[in-house]
Amino acid sequence: MRHEFTSPSSAADRRLNALIRHLATASIESRTAIAFSPTSGYHGDSVFSHVVSAPEDPILGVTVAYNKDPSPVKLNLGVGAYRTEEGKPLVLNVVRKAEQMLLNDRSRVKEYLPIVGIADFNKLSAKLILGADSPTIQENRVTTVQCLSGTGSLRVGAEFMARHYHQKTIYIPQPTWGNHPKIFTLAGLSVKTYRYYDPTTRGLNFKGLLEDLSSAPSGSIVLLHACAHNPTGVDPTLQQWEQIRQLMRSKALLPFFDSAYQGFASGSLDQDAQSVRMFVADGGECFVAQSYAKNMGLYGERVGALSVVCKTAAVASRVESQLKLVIRPMFSNPPIHGASIVATILKDSNMFHEWTIELKAMADRIVSMRKQLFDALRTRGTPDDWSHITKQIGMFTFTGLNSKQVEFMTREYHIYMTSDGRISMAGLSSKTVPHLADAIHAAVTRMS
């Protein structure tokens, strides 16, 4: 028998002896499960050697390219994150105030939230989008769960639908936010599109929209941007919304609203919620994903909510219990910080009022940028009708520029935007509008 060793080789010997005890034979079976790492052994390949680089997210990729550019006149019009007139990100005053209040409250703890999140936050979020006096709330017909911003709310809603809804197809507008199809596909839904944007008018293809929704199978899910359509900025009028509502209800199409810009589009929280409220007022059911990323400037804190409006309170309660089963294996319970800030602001009437003022200021600045850009292009005599710049609404303008023109603008003028010609108006300032106008003018006149 071996006596006590302390050298590393004896430790290896001990391990070998132990191995021999446990292995019937010394031979190793062929590694059928790991066909991709043929040289496995002591210094074996990773079992994930075959993993290829994922294509870069096109929107986030814009910022990456922008960051690399050393030009002093570079302009980032890619990601839809608000910037001040000085080109800086903005933390709202009311958010700072709320954060400080939370920090100063030494009685606060960091325990796990319930799976559905902060109760106050959920109730207040429902009120915000549905209206404080909405009968659905009074009748307990809506269940609201705290999720991680709009993305997280969409994903949880879609996973629920994939499990419990009889129709696994969702219709998304063409175009839509790049992440939408990926979220729904990974949740287990199949994705189809409906016509939305008309490049010739740079407005809504209303006829195409109605036709496509009419021919969708009954019960299909339909994704609707509540306001400030991303990326086009083209929204239906109220009358058009009413027609859409009637059509959808007559075909029993299930609405899934993505509300990422409430208050940001028109400057009024109630006005920007009208499309959702119209659908809820008719007594029907719908899903609503809310994000506080833009309207509260809480981008990085991932604050959002998913509301499911149901026919009865009993159904809403059962739906909530099933939503928990989606959430628990995804992240167990939602994060406390951002939602606490939102709840603090929403429940205090003074802070709420302050928020509406700061929100309107952001929306107004964007509207002002639209006007300035439109005027600058008109002054330069840039060919084409640019009235869509002021007609479109929200953070983005779908310029109508093609990818060649976009590429030209990046190369010659250091302007960064997504290749579909979408620009974030929030990234503009009075100082930079002339530069952008010059770039657009050059692109349009020199490249087709």
Next chain:
Amino acid sequence: MMIISRFLRRGISTASTCATRRSWWDHVTPAPKDPIIAVTEAFLADPFPYKINLGVGAYRDDEGKPVVLQCVREAEGKIAASNFLESTSTAVSSKFVEESAKLIYGQDSNVIKERRFAGIPALSGTGACRLFAEFQKRFYPESRIYLPDPTWSNHRNIWRDVHVPDRTFRYYHPDSKSLNFVALMDDIKNAPDGSFFLLHPCAHNPTGVDPTNEQWREISSLFKAKNHFPFFDVAYQGFASGDVERDARAIRIFLEDGHSIGCAQSFAKNMGLYGHRVGCLSVLCNDKIQAMAIKGQLQQISNTMYGSPPIHGISLASKILSDPDIKAIWLKEVKVMATRIHRMRAILREALERLGSPLNWQHITNQVGMFCFSGLNRAEVYLLAKEFHIYMTPDGRISMAGVTTKNVDYLANSIHEVTTCDQDAKILHNTDAYRINTDIRFTSLGASKSRARGMNLSL
């Protein structure tokens, strides 16, 4: 029938055309409650003044109160002072991932120096496991996951939701209340080559039973021979022994042996950041290039689920790990928490032995970490809740963090009562009695026998 309903719909004025008459969700059945969370809910609903919650694994001080660590308060103060902007969030995330990797792999690990790891922040341990499960499904769609028996109840849910089937490997020996090492090695050997295994590197949840370092070395060697993929769920680094380096031993052993592991880290317990959902997923790779590829894939998975985790929690953890003064405070606080738990284990065991319990309670001090797998059966757990207002999960898992010097005697007395008052219970205590729908007779504080069924104590 169809024609009539269609006619009815058309007859409604268009101004109030609403959806079909029924709800689309009528068929949705109420979901079973999460067993761990259900315990806290039952506890909260109980008006008894001396109730004890031994359910969720969240640390409590000796007053039974949740704790916000001082290092966290310091970090919060520093972060609030800085003008926090989105553009710095990438930098903060990267720093956080780097520091987390150093914490688990070692400050001077080659893996870090050579940047041979793909890491992204995750929503605590759950989120990190989920991201890995999705990644595993994507690149090994036919694979399974081997989970220890028993394991944290949510592990099965996570892999199930990504459609990766699970198998179990034997782990806990209910008779000895310790590790069933021979069976464990057998199951590892018998699994097909190249299988994915989930391992708890320390403070196994729910049993508190950990392999010794020597056993870890043997497990690692066998993994090498079988070419298995080791995925570690690190939820309690620092909580087991009080020393973060010591608690990482299993992982360091695997690294020494050249394994390219995956690792889910949670800072919920060891930093007390529960509600902030702070965690990190890392996958070790061959080289830097591959690490970038894998990181991109992981980010994509994350982007389609919720974007990225909230920056506040990441900032806190990053600050704590990277600021030497704050880190020093943290390490002390971790030791304090672990020490209190060790003490409670010792006191509980002594109290039971002093009461003259005929049962063997050694496992209380042998087991490690936040949980004690008491060995209490479902009937006894039920009785403890109903008669003594002491709450734990149906598998008899006690969160030692919920035990204090003030309640330990009451707890010991109660456990003693339910395990000795009744003959049937005593017999059941010595056997594996985890079956659902067991009809059990038991006494109620010496009063007449009442009949109870295994209630909705769903697993």
